[in-house]
Amino acid sequence: MAAVAARELRDGEVVFVGIGLPNLACNLARATHAPNLVLIYESGAVGASPSRLPVSIGDPALVTGSLMVCGMADVFQLFLQNGQINVGFLGGAQVDRYGNINTTVIGRYERPTVRLPGSGGAAEIAVHAQRTLIVAKLNPRAFPERVDFVTSPGQQCGGRGRRELGMPGAGPVKVITDKGVLEADATTGEMVLAALYPGVTADDVQKGVGWPLTRRPRLGAIAPPSATELRLLRDVLDPKGLFLKSKGDGKTE
Amino acid sequence: MASGKVMAMRDAVARFVHDGDTVVIEGFTHLICFAAGHEIIRQRRRDLTLARLTPDLIYDQMIAAGCARKLVFSWAGNPGVGSLHAFRRALEGKSAGGGGLEIEEYSHFGMVARFSAGAARLPFWPLRNYMGTDLPTANPRIRSVTCPYTGEVLATVPALNPGVTIVHAQRADVAGNTQMWGLLGVQKEAAFASARVIVVVEELVEEDVIRSDPNRTVIPGMIVSAVVVEPWGAHPSYAQGYYDRDNDFYVAWEGVSRDPDRLARYLEEFVYGVPDRAGYMNKQPHLAARLKAKARLSQGVNYGF
Numbered sequence: 001m002a003a004v005a006a007r008e009l010r011d012g013e014v015v016f017v018g019i020g021l022p023n024l025a026c027n028l029a030r031a032t033h034a035p036n037l038v039l040i041y042e043s044g045a046v047g048a049s050p051s052r053l054p055v056s057i058g059d060p061a062l063v064t065g066s067l068m069v070c071g072m073a074d075v076f077q078l079f080l081q082n083g084q085i086n087v088g089f090l091g092g093a094q095v096d097r098y099g100n101i102n103t104t105v106i107g108r109y110e111r112p113t114v115r116l117p118g119s120g121g122a123a124e125i126a127v128h129a130q131r132t133l134i135v136a137k138l139n140p141r142a143f144p145e146r147v148d149f150v151t152s153p154g155q156q157c158g159g160r161g162r163r164e165l166g167m168p169g170a171g172p173v174k175v176i177t178d179k180g181v182l183e184a185d186a187t188t189g190e191m192v193l194a195a196l197y198p199g200v201t202a203d204d205v206q207k208g209v210g211w212p213l214t215r216r217p218r219l220g221a222i223a224p225p226s227a228t229e230l231r232l233l234r235d236v237l238d239p240k241g242l243f244l245k246s247k248g249d250g251k252t253e
Numbered sequence: 254m255a256s257g258k259v260m261a262m263r264d265a266v267a268r269f270v271h272d273g274d275t276v277v278i279e280g281f282t283h284l285i286c287f288a289a290g291h292e293i294i295r296q297r298r299r300d301l302t303l304a305r306l307t308p309d310l311i312y313d314q315m316i317a318a319g320c321a322r323k324l325v326f327s328w329a330g331n332p333g334v335g336s337l338h339a340f341r342r343a344l345e346g347k348s349a350g351g352g353g354l355e356i357e358e359y360s361h362f363g364m365v366a367r368f369s370a371g372a373a374r375l376p377f378w379p380l381r382n383y384m385g386t387d388l389p390t391a392n393p394r395i396r397s398v399t400c401p402y403t404g405e406v407l408a409t410v411p412a413l414n415p416g417v418t419i420v421h422a423q424r425a426d427v428a429g430n431t432q433m434w435g436l437l438g439v440q441k442e443a444a445f446a447s448a449r450v451i452v453v454v455e456e457l458v459e460e461d462v463i464r465s466d467p468n469r470t471v472i473p474g475m476i477v478s479a480v481v482v483e484p485w486g487a488h489p490s491y492a493q494g495y496y497d498r499d500n501d502f503y504v505a506w507e508g509v510s511r512d513p514d515r516l517a518r519y520l521e522e523f524v525y526g527v528p529d530r531a532g533y534m535n536k537q538p539h540l541a542a543r544l545k546a547k548a549r550l551s552q553g554v555n556y557g558f
Contacts, residue, residue, distance in 0.1 A: 019333055042361060043281050043436045055500045056332035058282020060493050063435045064549055071437040072281060072306075073369055076362040081381055100385075104358075109391050115344040117330030119360035120307075124382050153385030165384040166406070 001135060002028060002233055002244070003225040005089070005176050008133055013086040014038045016125055017048075019057045020243050021135050022089035024233060031232050040079060042121040044070050053238055076121070080128045083168060088129030090122055090172070094147040095136050097211045098189050099154030099172035101126065102147035109149060119151050126152035127167045134175040138208025145211040155189030162189075180205045181222065185214070195220030258480045259427050259457065262529060265479040266292045269449045274416035275302040275325075277447065278311060280490060281438030282332060282498070286421035286453045287311050288486035288530040294318040295525060304413060306364045306439065310489065310506050313337040314524070316354060317516050323355040325413070327364045331510075334503050338510035358392050363410045368439045370412035371446025379407040418447035420472060421487045423495060424456045425463075429477025432469040435493030444472045453481045455495050465556070483530045488540065496544040 005025035009015060011034040017026050027050070030037045039048045043058040047067025054062055063069055070078075079085060092101035093116050103122060107113035126132055136142060150157055155171050162171050175182040175191055180202075183194040192214040193205055198221070206213050225233070238244045260268075270276060270293055278286050290311040293301075297320075303312050304325035309332070315321055317339035329340050341347075343354035359367065362382055370378035379398055389395040389408070398409050420440045425431040431452045433440065444450045452472060457480070463470060489499035509515045527533045534540065 043283075044438070045436065054333075056282050056498065056503070058332065058436050058498075060283070060435065060491055060497060060546075063493055069434075069436065071441060072361065072439050073365050073442055076365050076380075080362070104387070104391070109387075112345060115329075115341045117336075118326065118328050118358055119386075119388065120328035121361040123360040123386050123388060124362040124380075127382055127384065149391075150385065150387045157385035160385075162385070166381070167384055168381070 001176055001178055003229045004181065004222055005133060005135055006032065006229070008174065008176070009034050009037055009087060012036045014040060014084055016040050016042065016080070016085045016088040016121075016129055018089045018091065019054060020091075022091070023054060024237055024243055025089070025135075027237050028229060028232055031236070032228065038067075040075070040085065042072070042075055044072055044075055046070060046079070053240075053242055055242065076124060080124055083128070083130070085125070085129045086131070088125035088132040089135060090126060090132050090152055091135050092122070092151065093142065095134055095143055095175060096147045096154065097145050097191060098156040099134060099175065099184060099191055100147050100150045100157060101134065101152040101154065102149045104149040104151045106148055122152045126154070126171065127169060129169045131170045131173045134172050136175065136177060138177045138179050138205065140208060140210045143209045143211075155184050177205070177208070179208060181220070183216075190214060192216055193219065195222050197222050198224050257427055258429050258477060260479055260481060262288060262292045262453070262481045262483055263296075265451050265481050266296055269417050269451055269478055270296075270298055271416070272298055273300045274298075275304060277304045277415040277418040277443050279305060279418065279438055279440050279443040280421055280487070281306060281436055283436040283438065283490065284421040284433065284440070284487050284492060285309055285311055285490035286419050286486055287488060287490060288483045288533075289419045289421075289451065289453055289481075290315055291524045291533070292529075293320060294520065304415060306361055307332065308337060308340060310337070310503065310510075313339045313506075313510055314520065316340055316343055317510070317513070318520055318524070321354060323357065325357045325359075327359045327361045331503055331506055333500070335507050339516060342513070357394065358388065359395065359410060360388065363395065364413075365439050365442070367410045367413035368442035368446050370410070371414040372442040375412060377409045377411050379409050381407055383408040413446060415443065415447040417449040417451065418443045419451045419453065420444055421453045421490075421492070422471070423454065423492055424458045425452050425454045425477075425480050426458055426460045426474070427480065428460070428474035429472070429480050430460070430463045430470055430474040431472040431477065432463060432466070433471050434469060437471065441471050444476060449478045450476050451479045451481060452477050453483050453486050455484050455486070455492050457482045467556075485534050485541070486530050488544070491544075494546050494549075496541070496546055499540070499544055
């Protein structure tokens with residue numbers, strides 16, 4: 001997943017980075033095809049060049065050697081709302097048919113079954129980043145037809161599209177999962193199956209999704225991680241295996 | 254010291270933090286003043302409205318200790334690890350006594366905007382946000398305004414003006430002129446928004462040191478009520494250039510906070526069981542050597558003319 005996400009980033013882009021897999025993906029991209037990627041963390045580090053894998057989004061290693069450190073009012077007003085962010089990474093406990101994300105509650109808001117952490121910066125990243133990439137593992141409970149609570153808006157909310165709602169960014173263009181990649185349909189805004197990992201069928205992906213998944217007429221084949229990508233991920237970027245849990249076949253990375 | 258702003262943590266909390274106050278202990282991952290939170294727990298403050306972007310472990314501890322009536326926040330997790338379990342028990346109705354913690358929830362941008370409005374003494378702050386989300390339904394204080402120039406409908410959040418804001422920093426002088434570097438979070442806005450400000454520092458320095466590098470001053474002495482000198486006061490959070498974040502502690506908190514009895518034993522030993530931060534550090538003699546920061550000095554600049 002980290003390698004697939006890294007390939008989505010273009011050299012020179014400005015990326016709003018989250019912790020975990022997105023952070024790995026961004027640093028992998030920087031070490032391979034996108035050396036001029038600018039990493040911005042919501043904590044205020046701009047152009048960060050972390051010498052160790054940050055455990056939290058406010059790790060001191062993000063400050064040391066970065067291009068700029070600013071307060072959070074500047075992060076959200078001068079960078080994000082200003083339109084400087086090309087790509088934002090998002091994840092969550094639930095992702096639905098239109099790429100709406102829930103990181104707030106499972107169940108009713110007033111008396112939740114599971115209380116999740118909440119938005120953090122995700123709601124505004126979903127609104128403002130020029131495009132967002134969602135990274136999440138497939139599971140029918142994690143991919144319901146409708147999320148219990150919309151924390152971060154996707155392509156369509158309550159039947160209304162992003163432009164109608166006044167959102168500047170294009171929203172989630174892809175959902176990168178552990179079995180394949182979904183893409184937002186340009187007309188309907190629905191997340192449709194676009195590409196598969198090696199050895200995975202469209203039915204395998206459908207099993208992890210709680211709505212009848214539309215499939216592109218021709219599904220793309222995602223190349224497995226290269227030897228270079230694997231070496232960088234395992235030996236350089238996450239040598240302790242903090243975020244890369246499965247090392248068996250490389251597919252879940 | 255009886256005179257001036259420099260005083261012990263015990264005295265600063267006794268004088269400036271009252272039952273029922275809105276209390277902000279800010280710091281985004283960096284410079285979170287655990288020492289102040291612990292002293293508030295020790296002095297058994299009650300009915301506090303605790304506000305912070307990320308409640309972090311410190312508010313989880315204060316919720317578990319019974320200090321909080323209400324929590325105002327935008328991301329309530331254990332960064333990079335998982336959940337804040339005292340917080341979750343309170344909201345999922347699993348606390349002894351049934352919870353009863355009131356919440357008021359925003360996003361980070363929303364909280365930043367609330368502090369910006371408070372600091373500028375404006376009633377609200379506009380932001381282009383919250384379209385398509387359920388947050389305004391969950392929190393009716395997120396509203397909107399029509400721009401008088403363009404007609405655009407913008408979201409608004411109300412000003413947040415705390416009774417007291419507590420800021421940890423690397424250094425200050427006796428007048429409270431406070432310098433910090435590394436991640437700055439919303440400490441400046443939170444301090445200017447607040448009625449009272451307690452600054453807690455790693456080092457007290459001469460005014461000359463402050464004047465040698467004025468661009469690094471984030472909080473001016475004129476808004477500071479008290480200066481507390483408490484080295485390691487941010488642990489397990491960190492102070493850039495002084496000590497690293499104690500990630501092991503954050504990972505271990507998952508197990509501690511998941512079990513109410515273990516959490517109570519933690520508070521008994523490390524909060525109620527010590528008189529102050531020096532006592533807390535004395536209980537953990539290996540901490541300082543493990544976390545002490547390596548030198549990475551800036552090149553300095555010329556302020557001459």
